[in-house]
Amino acid sequence: MPDVDRGDRPLSPFMIGPYYRPQMTSISSIMVRITGIASLGTATLLVLWLLTAATSDGAFAVVDGLLRSFVGDVLMLLATWAVWYHLLGRLRHVIWDLGYGVEIPIAEKMGMGMFIGATVLTIFTALAV
């Protein structure tokens, strides 16, 4: 068995930029991961809001006030976009996993659809809610 070279092997995340041109396939995939992890932060805020609503007038006023301020509005709008984007991205994974749409032109179109779809759904949500 040959000895393993544990030297300087390239690591994919650090290839983007100078060596690896951003493409719809890679960027739309990275955004699914970022929005997924960001949504854990959104969940934290919503749980905090629910917990203060359940337990204390004073604490609820602080958290509710923060979420309903201008900063809160912007945060909620971004959070809504992230959730919609992540939902569409995961839907794409489901479609891929069933064996459809794995051709690059279709994957690129779906990536574009995720960005446009999430934006349209966010505007709709902001208007409807």
Add this chain to the structure above:
Amino acid sequence: MRFLTDRKRAEGLGSSRQGTHHHWQMMVGSIALVLLVPVFIFTFGAGFGGTREEVLAFFARPFPAIVTALTLYVAITHFTREAQEAIEDYVHGATGKLLYVGVNLFSWVLIAAGLFALVKIAL
């Protein structure tokens, strides 16, 4: 290099035999959330923005309470697996292991806190 043990040489190169399970759990969670999240967004949106009394009255109702509880559990579990994938990709060694444990503990506390809040509101 000649003094590497067989274990050290093999570490990180083979399958842990858990990827299929993880992948399948992500698929089930994804399909559930594609259906659940739109319902949650508009339900939560309807309950958000009132006084504390209005909020308590809204989330005491069965439909908002059940949708919120279900989404909390399924979504937070899903986001935790999402974070796990990222940790496995970018953070290695003891830091990665401890971070993975930390994210799981955080998520469990989050789920417990959210469910407690909903139960307290409902009762």
